[in-house]
Amino acid sequence: MIDYKHFELQNGLNVYVHEDKTTPLVALNILYNVGSRDETEDKTGFAHLFEHLMFGGSANIPSYDTPLQKVGGENNAFTSPDVTNYYITLPAQNIETAFWLESDRMMGLSFDPKVLEVQRKVVIEEFKQRYLNQPYGDAWLKLRPLAYTAHPYKWATIGKKISHIEQATLEDVKSFFYKHYLPNNAIMVVGGNITLSQVEKLTQKWFGGIPKGIQPVRNLPIEPVQLQKRTAKTSAKVPLDGLYKAWHIPERMNENYYAVDLLSDILGRGQSSRLYQSLVKEKKIFNSINSYVTSSIDAGLFVVEGKLNEKYNLEQAEAEVENEIDQLLAGLSEEETQKVKNQAEATLVLSEIELLNKCMNLAFSANLGDVDLINKESALIQKVTSKQMVTMGKEYLKEQNSSVLYYSKA
Numbered sequence: 001m002i003d004y005k006h007f008e009l010q011n012g013l014n015v016y017v018h019e020d021k022t023t024p025l026v027a028l029n030i031l032y033n034v035g036s037r038d039e040t041e042d043k044t045g046f047a048h049l050f051e052h053l054m055f056g057g058s059a060n061i062p063s064y065d066t067p068l069q070k071v072g073g074e075n076n077a078f079t080s081p082d083v084t085n086y087y088i089t090l091p092a093q094n095i096e097t098a099f100w101l102e103s104d105r106m107m108g109l110s111f112d113p114k115v116l117e118v119q120r121k122v123v124i125e126e127f128k129q130r131y132l133n134q135p136y137g138d139a140w141l142k143l144r145p146l147a148y149t150a151h152p153y154k155w156a157t158i159g160k161k162i163s164h165i166e167q168a169t170l171e172d173v174k175s176f177f178y179k180h181y182l183p184n185n186a187i188m189v190v191g192g193n194i195t196l197s198q199v200e201k202l203t204q205k206w207f208g209g210i211p212k213g214i215q216p217v218r219n220l221p222i223e224p225v226q227l228q229k230r231t232a233k234t235s236a237k238v239p240l241d242g243l244y245k246a247w248h249i250p251e252r253m254n255e256n257y258y259a260v261d262l263l264s265d266i267l268g269r270g271q272s273s274r275l276y277q278s279l280v281k282e283k284k285i286f287n288s289i290n291s292y293v294t295s296s297i298d299a300g301l302f303v304v305e306g307k308l309n310e311k312y313n314l315e316q317a318e319a320e321v322e323n324e325i326d327q328l329l330a331g332l333s334e335e336e337t338q339k340v341k342n343q344a345e346a347t348l349v350l351s352e353i354e355l356l357n358k359c360m361n362l363a364f365s366a367n368l369g370d371v372d373l374i375n376k377e378s379a380l381i382q383k384v385t386s387k388q389m390v391t392m393g394k395e396y397l398k399e400q401n402s403s404v405l406y407y408s409k410a
Contacts, residue, residue: 001375002358004189005196009203011212012184016362016371017199018191020355026192027089027356028098030106031363033187034180035082036159037152037220037298045159046176048079049123049168054086056115058104071097079157082297083367089356092193096202102188103206106181111174123165127158135238139305139407146232147246147301147403151223182213187366189359223248223299230403235410240287240307242407243317247302249396252295253368258380259388260293260396264302265340266389267291267328274324275304285312285320297368302396314406322399329393332386344381 005017036047054077055064068075073090088098109115131137140156148154159165188207190199226248249260268275268291279286289306308317351357352374365373 002352002362004362004371006371007196007200007203009183009208011208011210012182012215013203013207013210014187014366015199015203016187016189016366017194017196018189018358018362019195020192020358023192023355024092025089025355026092026095026098026190026194027087027359028095028102029085029087029189029191029356029359029363030102031187031189031360031367032084032086032181033185033367034084034216035080036155036157037081038180038216038218039152039155041152041155041160042164043168043172044155044161044164045123045127045157046164046168046172047084048157048159049119049165049173050176050181051077051079051084051086052119052123053109053115053173054105056112056119057110058108059110060104061101062110064101064105067097068101073097081153081157083364085360085363087356087360095190095194095198096206099202099206103210106183106186106207107210109177111170111177113170116168116170116173120165120168123158124162127162127165131156131158135236136242136407138234138236139242139244139405142232142234143244143246143403143405146230146405147248148223150221151298152220153223153296153298153300178213179216182215183207183210184212184215187363189362189366191359191362192355220298226401226403229399231406232404233406233408235408237410238407239409240309241314241317241409242307242405243305243314243321244405244407245304245318245321246403247396247398247401249293249300249302251299252297253370256388256392259384259392260302261295262337262340262344262381262384263328263389263393264291264293265344266332266336267325268304269340269343274328275306275321278324279306279317279320283320284309285317289321314408318404325393325397329390329397332390334386337384337386337389341381341384345378348377348381 008014034047039046057064071094073088075088077086145154250256275289279289286306287309291304293302294300304321361374365371
């Protein structure tokens with residue numbers, strides 16, 4: 001059970017406080033309710049570009065990292081299709097530095113053209129290194145637009161193509177910032193060796209004067225039901241052929257989410273999973289294989305991906321995966337079901353030992369619309385039945401609902 005208290009500023013900033021006297025540290029996490037799904041198709045990669053720009057300094061603080069390092073702090077951030085998340089950890093006695101830095105860049109960036117050019121180059125280099133020059137790096141650049149035809153999940157967080165970042169103007173950047181980086185579009189969680197009273201005073205002091213903005217309104221296209229299997233082929237200089245198969249599944253807050261998630265665990269989580277035991281260890285068709293769900297706020301994907309051993313082809317491998325799915329959906333034992341539920345719950349509990357993870361999970365739950373989800377998840381996991389998992393598998397893991405990328409060696 002993670003205890004928290006909540007208050008909201010007049011400008012709409014929602015704040016959650018988790019007091020923990022067992023640590024000398026404090027973590028400050030700010031989640032902005034903006035991700036790559038909030039971009040337009042002709043200007044992608046902006047949410048991720050902004051993650052970088054937010055470290056480029058402001059008119060008041062030219063170097064974001066320098067004052068934080070002086071007080072023993074660490075920071076980082078990440079962008080997803082759904083959110084952009086920034087976090088700081090530092091000694092409790094120096095927590096005001098974190099409030100100062102985060103409020104300053106929420107108030108407004110410097111919008112220095114030089115900063116834009118520096119961060120533009122950094123993002124372009126990341127695009128090349130992680131997605132274009134790394135083995136299998138472009139798999140999701142190809143799988144997403146195959147699986148999605150309407151929803152903005154059809155492009156990766158890094159963007160559809162480098163040219164969108166290359167052509168981003170200062171006006172584009174300012175427009176994106178003032179639309180999304182608002183106190184009323186953010187959730188702040190402060191956890192650690194600090195009191196509610198301290199957080200209330202510091203939040204009012206540093207964030208209270210930031211004006212409320214017009215709340216962004218989402219009107220995202222709904223992905224139509226897929227009625228026919230889709231396939232695509234690609235090749236590159238990779239060591240082994242790769243199979244990527246995805247099925248559409250419900251959104252994160254759907255009542256059946258945990259059943260689908262646990263089904264992916266039984267099928268392909270770790271070396272005790274069905275896919276690994278059968279297709280890697282016994283038949284030796286795959287060199288590696290796993291399955292997982294994307295856990296997207298909107299309707300996501302159930303994915304199986306694996307790298308093949310030399311003497312097998314992709315079509316054979318896919319047929320073997322389908323055979324394993326058919327066997328799984330023929331029935332699950334209570335023992336197998338309980339085992340995977342216990343694994344999932346253990347992972348959840350272990351993930352919340354770290355202070356920063358607690359703060360992040362509080363922010364994610366609040367952003368989903370139910371902050372107490374963080375304390376309900378164990379019960380929701382244990383509530384799932386074998387019958388429910390099989391039912392969900394039969395409903396979603398159908399050929400006409402699948403998209404397959406065959407990734408072969410060049």
